[in-house]
Amino acid sequence: MKWGRPPCPICGRSGIFSYFWAQMACVALDNAAGGDAFYKAKFATARFYFAKLLPETASTIRAARAGAKPMMDFDEALF
Secondary structure (H helix, E strand, C coil): CCCCCCCCCCCCCCCHHHHHHHHHHHHHHHHHCCCCHHHHHHHHHHHHHHHHHCCHHHHHHHHHHCCCHHHHCCCHHHC
């Protein structure tokens, strides 16, 4: 088992995790002026999360809502 990855693609990119990242970004932004590298890294990571990972949630949800019909429409002989 790989640690550090959520059990499903949506779990780590929506809901409560977005709230936590927003909270961490606010704390990091308030403390980054002191020059602490930890807070600068935390803020940079939060920016990456909101710019690159969170937008993937929309396409993942659309794919899940599409259901199994497109896959089930394949003729068995095509496999």
